[in-house]
Amino acid sequence: MKFVAFKRELQGTGASRRLRMGGKVPGIVYGAGEPAMIELDHNALYHALKKESFHSSILEMELDGASSKVVLRDLQMHAFKPLVQHIDFQRVDATTRIRKRVPLHFINEADSPCVKTDKGTMSHIATELEIECLAEKLPEFLTVDLGSLATGQSIHVDDLKLDSHIKVRTHGRKNPVIATALPPKVEEIVAPVVAAVPAKGKKKK
Numbered sequence: 116m117k118f119v120a121f122k123r124e125l126q127g128t129g130a131s132r133r134l135r136m137g138g139k140v141p142g143i144v145y146g147a148g149e150p151a152m153i154e155l156d157h158n159a160l161y162h163a164l165k166k167e168s169f170h171s172s173i174l175e176m177e178l179d180g181a182s183s184k185v186v187l188r189d190l191q192m193h194a195f196k197p198l199v200q201h202i203d204f205q206r207v208d209a210t211t212r213i214r215k216r217v218p219l220h221f222i223n224e225a226d227s228p229c230v231k232t233d234k235g236t237m238s239h240i241a242t243e244l245e246i247e248c249l250a251e252k253l254p255e256f257l258t259v260d261l262g263s264l265a266t267g268q269s270i271h272v273d274d275l276k277l278d279s280h281i282k283v284r285t286h287g288r289k290n291p292v293i294a295t296a297l298p299p300k301v302e303e304i305v306a307p308v309v310a311a312v313p314a315k316g317k318k319k320k
Contacts, residue, residue, distance in 0.1 A: 116168055117175040118159070120144070123152040135200070142202040144176070144185060147211070153178060153204075160199055164190070171217040172255045176204065186213060186250065207250035214247045214284060217254060221294065223262030229296035233266045238295045244272070245284040252280055259293055269295040 123134070123141060131141045140160055144151045163169045169187065176185045189203035207213060219242055229235040244257060257277070259270060271290045272283050285291055 116163065116166070116172065117177065118155070118163060120153040120155050120176055120178045122179060123154040126152060131201070135198070140199045140202055142204065144178070144183075144204045144206060147206040147208060151178065155202065157199060160202070161197070164199070167218055168255050171215060171253070173207065173250060173253055174204070184208065184250070186215060186253070209249070209251050211250040212247065213250045213253065214245060215253060216243050216245045218243045218256045219259050219293065220256045221259045221261055223260055227261050227263065227296065228265040229268075229298075234299045235266050236297050236299070237261055237264070238297055240292045240294055244293075245286075247282045247284055248278075248280050252278070254278075254281070261294060261296075264294070264296045266296050266298050269293075 120142070123130075125133075134141050134154055135157075138157045139154045140157050142153045142155060144153055172186075174185050174187065176183055184207050185204040186207055187202070188205045189201075190199065191201040192198065193200055205213070219239075221237070221239060224230060224237050227237070230237065246254075246257070248254075257275060259275065261270065264270065269292045271292055272285060273290045275283070275293070277283070
């Protein structure tokens, strides 16, 4: 994905506030050289952020007529409004090794024995993983194949088929679960309780 940034001349809280009022977003680009203060068009950035690949892939940034490869590093949103307050990017090259969270794409769920035969469901325990790899080989997502999962079985991190250059960071957790095949839910039908109506006594003659 490509986007255009502009050099930000003024810094400080007041300058950033005026930028936001003018429909701009202050930001910074660091790594592989001196940090650069930048500004971006808010609406264009906001729509780009809705795309999954903007968060988990190498981006091409045009600044002052020159292009460089960057990855999104940090994003600050307004507390309750759909407004981007600040954004950080990191420059990368062929030798840069990075850590990045990438989404998981689950496939073949409907064809699994759990869902197709047993009418069960899949529980997605994780929706993304943090990986370490060369920046130029950063995948947009990781594929999780659920096609062979039977009821009661799970897929763990070690079960993923990843390229040799990708290392999953589990932060001390040993082979965490990614997805689990659950049996179908059994609905218990409870009969309504009918209150007993006392018999009326016979009237005396």
